[in-house]
Amino acid sequence: MKKIFTFLLLGIMILQPSCSLLSPEMSNGSRDDNLAQQDLDSSLDNEIPSPTATPTLAPEIRIEQADAYLFGGDLENALLEYTLAYEQSQDMEEKALALYGMGRVYMAQRNYPSAIDAFTRVLGQFNQTAVVTNTYFLLGTCYGEQEEYQQASNAYAQFQTMRPGIMDAYVLQLQAENASLAGDHYGAIVALQQAIQADPAPDAAAINLLIGQEYAALEDLTTAIQYYQSAYDLANTDYQRASADLLAGQAYLTLGLTDQANTKFLETVLNYPMAYDSFTSLSILVTNGFPVDEYARGLVDYYAGSYYYAIQAFDRYLATNPDHDGSVYYFKGLSHYYNGEYLQAIDAYQTLIDHYPNNQFWDDAWEEIAFIYWNTPGDAYADIDDYQSSVQTRLEFVTRSPQSSYAPYFLYTAGRALEYNDELEQAAQVWARLINEYPTYDYSYHALFLTGISYYRLEKYEEALNTFQRCLGLAATSGEKASSYLWLGKTYQQMGEEGEAISTWQLAESADPTDYYGIRAGDLLNGRDTTAITAPYEMGYDLEAEKTEAQQWLIHTFTIPEGTSLEGLGSLANNPRIIRGKQYWELGLYDLASEEFEAIRVEQRGDPLNTYLLMNYFYELGFYKPAIIACRDLLNLAGMDDLTSLTAPIYFTHIRFGAYFRNMVVNAANEQDIHPLILFSLLRQESLFEPFISSAAGAQGIAQIMPATGKEIADRYGWPANYQTEDLLRAEVGITLGARYFRQQIDYLDGNILAAMAAYNGGPGNAYEWMTLSKGDPDLFVEVIRFDETQTYLKQIIEFLNIYKLVYTRIP
Numbered sequence: 001m002k003k004i005f006t007f008l009l010l011g012i013m014i015l016q017p018s019c020s021l022l023s024p025e026m027s028n029g030s031r032d033d034n035l036a037q038q039d040l041d042s043s044l045d046n047e048i049p050s051p052t053a054t055p056t057l058a059p060e061i062r063i064e065q066a067d068a069y070l071f072g073g074d075l076e077n078a079l080l081e082y083t084l085a086y087e088q089s090q091d092m093e094e095k096a097l098a099l100y101g102m103g104r105v106y107m108a109q110r111n112y113p114s115a116i117d118a119f120t121r122v123l124g125q126f127n128q129t130a131v132v133t134n135t136y137f138l139l140g141t142c143y144g145e146q147e148e149y150q151q152a153s154n155a156y157a158q159f160q161t162m163r164p165g166i167m168d169a170y171v172l173q174l175q176a177e178n179a180s181l182a183g184d185h186y187g188a189i190v191a192l193q194q195a196i197q198a199d200p201a202p203d204a205a206a207i208n209l210l211i212g213q214e215y216a217a218l219e220d221l222t223t224a225i226q227y228y229q230s231a232y233d234l235a236n237t238d239y240q241r242a243s244a245d246l247l248a249g250q251a252y253l254t255l256g257l258t259d260q261a262n263t264k265f266l267e268t269v270l271n272y273p274m275a276y277d278s279f280t281s282l283s284i285l286v287t288n289g290f291p292v293d294e295y296a297r298g299l300v301d302y303y304a305g306s307y308y309y310a311i312q313a314f315d316r317y318l319a320t321n322p323d324h325d326g327s328v329y330y331f332k333g334l335s336h337y338y339n340g341e342y343l344q345a346i347d348a349y350q351t352l353i354d355h356y357p358n359n360q361f362w363d364d365a366w367e368e369i370a371f372i373y374w375n376t377p378g379d380a381y382a383d384i385d386d387y388q389s390s391v392q393t394r395l396e397f398v399t400r401s402p403q404s405s406y407a408p409y410f411l412y413t414a415g416r417a418l419e420y421n422d423e424l425e426q427a428a429q430v431w432a433r434l435i436n437e438y439p440t441y442d443y444s445y446h447a448l449f450l451t452g453i454s455y456y457r458l459e460k461y462e463e464a465l466n467t468f469q470r471c472l473g474l475a476a477t478s479g480e481k482a483s484s485y486l487w488l489g490k491t492y493q494q495m496g497e498e499g500e501a502i503s504t505w506q507l508a509e510s511a512d513p514t515d516y517y518g519i520r521a522g523d524l525l526n527g528r529d530t531t532a533i534t535a536p537y538e539m540g541y542d543l544e545a546e547k548t549e550a551q552q553w554l555i556h557t558f559t560i561p562e563g564t565s566l567e568g569l570g571s572l573a574n575n576p577r578i579i580r581g582k583q584y585w586e587l588g589l590y591d592l593a594s595e596e597f598e599a600i601r602v603e604q605r606g607d608p609l610n611t612y613l614l615m616n617y618f619y620e621l622g623f624y625k626p627a628i629i630a631c632r633d634l635l636n637l638a639g640m641d642d643l644t645s646l647t648a649p650i651y652f653t654h655i656r657f658g659a660y661f662r663n664m665v666v667n668a669a670n671e672q673d674i675h676p677l678i679l680f681s682l683l684r685q686e687s688l689f690e691p692f693i694s695s696a697a698g699a700q701g702i703a704q705i706m707p708a709t710g711k712e713i714a715d716r717y718g719w720p721a722n723y724q725t726e727d728l729l730r731a732e733v734g735i736t737l738g739a740r741y742f743r744q745q746i747d748y749l750d751g752n753i754l755a756a757m758a759a760y761n762g763g764p765g766n767a768y769e770w771m772t773l774s775k776g777d778p779d780l781f782v783e784v785i786r787f788d789e790t791q792t793y794l795k796q797i798i799e800f801l802n803i804y805k806l807v808y809t810r811i812p
Helices: 002-010 024-028 031-044 059-072 075-088 092-108 112-125 132-145 149-162 168-181 185-195 204-217 221-234 238-254 258-271 276-287 294-303 307-320 327-338 342-355 362-375 387-400 406-420 424-437 444-457 461-474 478-494 498-511 516-526 543-558 570-574 576-586 590-604 608-621 624-637 650-656 662-671 676-687 707-717 725-729 731-748 753-762 764-774 778-783 788-808
Strands: none
Touching: 059 075, 059 092, 059 731, 075 092, 092 112, 092 132, 112 132, 132 149, 132 168, 149 168, 149 185, 168 185, 168 204, 185 204, 204 221, 204 238, 221 238, 238 258, 238 276, 258 276, 258 294, 276 294, 294 307, 294 327, 307 327, 327 342, 327 362, 342 362, 362 387, 362 406, 387 406, 387 424, 406 424, 406 444, 424 444, 424 461, 444 461, 444 478, 444 778, 461 478, 478 498, 478 516, 478 778, 498 516, 516 778, 516 788, 543 608, 543 650, 570 576, 570 608, 576 590, 576 608, 590 608, 590 624, 608 624, 624 650, 650 788, 662 676, 662 731, 676 731, 676 753, 676 788, 707 725, 707 731, 725 731, 731 753, 731 764, 753 764, 753 778, 753 788, 764 778, 778 788
16 A cells, blocks of 8 residues: 555656557557457547556556555546556556456446446456456446346356355345346346355345245245245344235235235234335235224334324224223324324323323323424424423423433433523523432533533633532543533633633643643643644655554564564454455445454454554555554553553554545645645544445545535536536545535634534534634533534544644644
């Protein structure tokens, strides 16, 4: 990877005359090679960019450089370098690699016909080269995208034949899927039956369901039902069981066995109401006039999002079943809420509360009522500021059920509702109860801290001082001590006691200088703006030169025997997870590679030698996130916390806080007038520099951009061309759009970098409100952030920025 970054830097020095796609020097090649080149030129002439001025580099180096461009998402330069390497090389392996790389670029551009053309030429003209096996897999992917399913299935089958025993289950399922789409159901069955025998074993229930569906497509419903039953027996989730019952029921129905079909459908409805397949089963039963318990029917409708029909079913159930445990009112309330009928929802919950105190949903009903009063947008409650009813609901619950596990949570959220509505005195009083009444609750200490912040905002500095002093006395971590000292100092400053303020800030800084509050204390002492960087920075470093010191530290710290190899992977090279992960990585299946590498990292994190080897392996592969985490694992094994870890050899700090995708980040930052170290810090927080990561919320890529936001920015700038959401998984696109979005937040928030960071995570409207509440005080800004996630996010970016400044800025 070090070589790749070196070549990336060389790529900046582009000032040699350009050359044509076919150079005269290639006339000495074989007739077949020349014909292949002519065919390639003819079919791809419009796809390959005209080479610009570039230095003369060896084809091998060009391919490495192109690989780096491709990994970083710079498709234009990747295609250019692969093309030049293909033209200039006389070596069959190099030409095959270059052509294969061109195919991969076309895939990334979603130009599947050109990719197919490049890959088939690899197979036709360079069929003895090492890249052939992987070419079959990628060819299968391209054929599938073009809906040429039989060719796709055949290509996957050829890959599996040439590389068995590594990722068999995955490839065989792809082969089966495409065979099925091509109408080759027997072929699909054979592939799936082979897949179920693979090591590691796939999800047997899922495979049996697929085999059953293939038999059903062949109209062999008896055999299909047998596989559905096997799937049911092997299922690990209710969703799989619901699917198995539904499919079996449909097969029985087709066979005319109505009783057996209805039994399966009803079993699904009664036992697995959360599964959408249960809704399909219910629909069939209702259509056929089969009687269904109304409560069960209502549950299935509710989980399927059919709230109107759920309410009707619950009402019918209540009309005919006077004796029940009350749970129906909870789900009726939920259905009314999601149907926009808030008063009816409250009535349902209140009925449960009043008449069924022992019901399992009794606590939840209180929470739902409080939630409706406070959070429902656009309804009558919001119009009359009925947050007080929300607060009273929570406080009444605590009075009636003080031993409930909900009680401390209700106190905390009641305080938050009051703070939202500027009732700071009441908020402080409610929050202060937690440390006294529920001292072991996770948020009780934080509630006491918020009590102090509320008094500070009210300018009741004596009360604030007393509260922060109590926080200090109860502090259990260095970070809690630092936060208490920082706010004691700010309170002293407001009281005119500047000397006391300086003394407590010094204590805050010394408590933990790597913690957010310690960093801020240092800034206050020195009159610095946390996000302002005035010193020059230098991002060049040589990990290879630093490795010797790191290895000596490793040997000394963990008493590793002399002569132990600290290069390569050692015995881990033969670990099946490493082998599978590397294969997935080579094929661009990064999510699957990530699963394998993360599993082996966790397995080995108690072994310092193997953790060190894995860290280097991940780094050299370009898999930065697990490299960073493995580095932290190693330092943990050495007993080093955030502060002492900075005394370890600089090699480890450069792994953890590397200048990853350096040129892209610096260029994007400079384009938007953002300091590069700030952008590095933000990207580290967002993704640990993993370009292909996706969050549960739908954010994509290295900068974790939501698809709608990505499209808006791409449309505004007209780049990248033909933008689609998957482009966010290209590092170049993610970094560039992330920097542009960050600049939008900075401009919207009047140049306030801290607020822009909060906006990146919590939304610009919220950040604007927090900025208004803080009245220009950056420390207060952090404390008035109402989202725990955003507050933690912001603090961590500041901590990362502090380390980036320590490592990369230079004192003039």
